[in-house]
Amino acid sequence: MTFRISDDLEQLETFFPYQLAVAAERFSRDLMEVYNKTYGLTREEWRLLFLLSREGQIASNELAQRTTLDKVQLSRASQRLADKGLITRNVSPKDRRLKLYQSTEKGRALFAEIKPQVDARASDIVSSMSKEQKAALQMGLNGLLEALGAPEQMFGD
């Protein structure tokens, strides 16, 4: 298989965004098989649960920065998670417009159950890539995120 890196810029610019979208969508769909089909969580719910499971208590304004969720998505996802008893939402005493989100024990337990399965699925996909390809993807993706002006270190480190 041959790759025309950038000798034809026109091709790179038009074809590449499509490749990126296709790859991301397929990957996302594969992972959704786990947390959605099996556990009925939407992508937003899963991301939120993910974040809350490692952090303690997070305010909504801080959450918006660290996720790609806007306030509407956050409101809806958190509402559903709260209905399922996976997280709690409390009005912040400091600023009563804000809400403080926190994972419940049930939420953390569910996360601990799902997480390894999602990891395994992702690992299945990535494992067939060569070490060089993985490294290249990681480097290229970081460069792209930077170019896109994405906030770095979303999940802390």
Added chain:
Amino acid sequence: MTFRISDDLEQLETFFPYQLAVAAERFSRDLMEVYNKTYGLTREEWRLLFLLSREGQIASNELAQRTTLDKVQLSRASQRLADKGLITRNVSPKDRRLKLYQSTEKGRALFAEIKPQVDARASDIVSSMSKEQKAALQMGLNGLLEALGAPEQMFGD
């Protein structure tokens, strides 16, 4: 900025799919500013118009293979494009279940108008990446697409 390539596999599996999704979504959104906000085309409509603008007449079954559109998306997108007079849809004489899609003059003209703007926007983003990053991204993405079992060479070459 530092990149932890893959010394922590756990990180690679969980963090990376998220990065991929974020990058693809942001990129897609940036490009949509052009063909959606300005010209009112959905992503599916744009993809279909893109494909039809360089090919002559394409049957629906062939289209499904070369795009990620399923039959429902194709049906809806083509219907809207036909309503706008950008493409034509004719029942195939060979197999009256199939439909033959073709871009109209108006469709090609609109594509010719939008395309450079989309390219320019994509170029804006990618241009701030180093040559190495671009090459790495292209290589990594191809590897990932292969790992995902994606059909290669979607737009011919």
Added chain:
DNA sequence: GGCAAATTGTTTCAGATGAAACGAAATCAT
């Protein structure tokens, strides 16, 4: 202090989306 402006979470409403049902046409088996 008090009122305009800004911020935040939620709701509303129209349009988009996915899964399943459906009807038409072709293919297959006998």
Added chain:
DNA sequence: ATGATTTCGTTTCATCTGAAACAATTTGCC
């Protein structure tokens, strides 16, 4: 040939989604 099965494109229905409107709260300004 004929009936069953398969393969299409479309429609339906329920849900999701995004943009704008909204109410509650805080901030800024005087």
